Amino acid sequence: MNPFLHSALVDIEQHVAQGGWDQPTRLYALVETATLLREEPSLMEEFQRMGIDRPPAFTPVEQEDLPDMPLDEILAQITWGEQVTGCAIAVERLVLPAEVEVTIPHDSPEMPAYVAAHPLREEIRLVAAVLRNGHRDCALRMRSNDKDEEVLFGEDLAPGLLEALLGTFSEYDYEQVNEEDLTDEERELLAQERAAAAEGHEHGPGCNHDEDDHGHGHGHGHGH
Numbered sequence: 592m593n594p595f596l597h598s599a600l601v602d603i604e605q606h607v608a609q610g611g612w613d614q615p616t617r618l619y620a621l622v623e624t625a626t627l628l629r630e631e632p633s634l635m636e637e638f639q640r641m642g643i644d645r646p647p648a649f650t651p652v653e654q655e656d657l658p659d660m661p662l663d664e665i666l667a668q669i670t671w672g673e674q675v676t677g678c679a680i681a682v683e684r685l686v687l688p689a690e691v692e693v694t695i696p697h698d699s700p701e702m703p704a705y706v707a708a709h710p711l712r713e714e715i716r717l718v719a720a721v722l723r724n725g726h727r728d729c730a731l732r733m734r735s736n737d738k739d740e741e742v743l744f745g746e747d748l749a750p751g752l753l754e755a756l757l758g759t760f761s762e763y764d765y766e767q768v769n770e771e772d773l774t775d776e777e778r779e780l781l782a783q784e785r786a787a788a789a790e791g792h793e794h795g796p797g798c799n800h801d802e803d804d805h806g807h808g809h810g811h812g813h814g815h
Contacts, residue, residue, distance in 0.1 A: 593726040595648035596621075597744070600679065603651050604718040604730040604742060607681045612714065612734055614683060616662060619651040621677035621720065651679060662755075669759040678756055679720035685712050719752045723760045727753045 599621055607617060624646045628634055638646045657665060662682065671678065714734040721727045729748040733741070746753060 592728060592746075593722065596677065596720055596722055596726050597728050598647055599649040599651060599677075600718060600720040600728045600730055600744075602647065603679050603681065603720065604716075604732065605739065606651075607716070607718060608732060608737075608739070612683065612716070612737075614681070614716075616657060616665070616683075617681040618654040618657060618665075619679040620654060620671060620675045621649040621679060621722070622652055622674060623676050624648060624650045626674055649676060666755045666759055670761060671759060675723075677720060677722035677726075678759060679718060680752070680756060681716060681718045682752070683714065683716050685714055717749050717752060719749055719756055721753055721756045721760075725757065727757065729753060 603619060607614065625648075627650055628646070635646070638644075658668075666680075716732045716734075718730040718732075719727070720729070727746045728744065729746055729752070731743040731748045
């Protein structure tokens with residue numbers, strides 16, 4: 592586990608949690624704080640006003656105005672500026688326990704409604720974070736047990752989502768992925784990401800902004 596990435600993950604997870612549930616997907620660029628301070632030394636004063644004398648290694652920059660489309664399509668459109676060291680995403684999902692997996696109509700358009708109406712459904716929030724070099728981490732919070740001390744951490748919580756995030760960095764080597772560790776759904780998502788990378792998508796939210804390389808977030812950091 593990369594301790595600097597884990598620290599950024601915890602920071603983002605707690606910040607998103609403060610906003611409660613039923614939130615849209617939130618995407619962040621991770622930029623080295625030292626880079627931001629070189630470009631804007633006045634940011635140190637902002638850290639100090641927040642009581643932070645030793646800034647974190649990475650500063651999350653939230654990306655705004657994500658398009659209304661499936662998550663895999665959003666991620667397939669993204670490429671980051673070279674100063675973006677990593678990225679993170681927060682998504683809410685409905686899941687069912689493993690014991691009812693066989694009852695889920697996976698190939699049916701009725702599957703989302705089936706899961707949403709199931710009495711054993713569980714609402715979760717995943718916050719996944721990666722670095723260009725392949726380091727990854729993930730947090731999982733359950734709505735039914737919404738406590739900071741009950742948040743689960745580990746890169747094995749959402750391997751498919753983490754691979755999709757890594758795919759937004761063009762130099763990431765997909766051949767490193769051990770597909771035997773993925774579910775059928777995650778293999779399909781990975782195949783889509785490979786196809787998107789092969790087609791050379793070069794545009795998308797937070798991509799190669801003309802004014803800077805940090806994406807088009809509403810400012811540096813997420814204001815807490």
